[in-house]
Amino acid sequence: MMSSTMSTQADVAVMREEAARAGERIYERRLKAVLEADSEGRVVAIHIPSEDYFLGDSLLEASDLLRDKYPLAAHGTCTRGASASR
Numbered sequence: 440m441m442s443s444t445m446s447t448q449a450d451v452a453v454m455r456e457e458a459a460r461a462g463e464r465i466y467e468r469r470l471k472a473v474l475e476a477d478s479e480g481r482v483v484a485i486h487i488p489s490e491d492y493f494l495g496d497s498l499l500e501a502s503d504l505l506r507d508k509y510p511l512a513a514h515g516t517c518t519r520g521a522s523a524s525r
């Protein structure tokens with residue numbers, strides 16, 4: 440029998456996966472053509488409901504910019520550009 444803590448952790452993991460996929464879809468559909476040429480190696484944080492995005496030189500910087508505008512937001516981040524690893 441699974442404990443409620445394990446179930447909650449699994450639910451959080453699923454929500455994170457879903458947010459990551461939603462962010463990737465938004466990036467591919469709306470942002471890739473705009474950002475890839477000028478944003479190599481930078482990190483983009485995407486506010487899923489509004490599709491607003493924030494660029495930073497680090498995950499922390501991009502996330503902080505997003506949270507300044509959307510303090511309680513769920514978001515996805517990824518590094519972009521030819522030298523980026525995912």
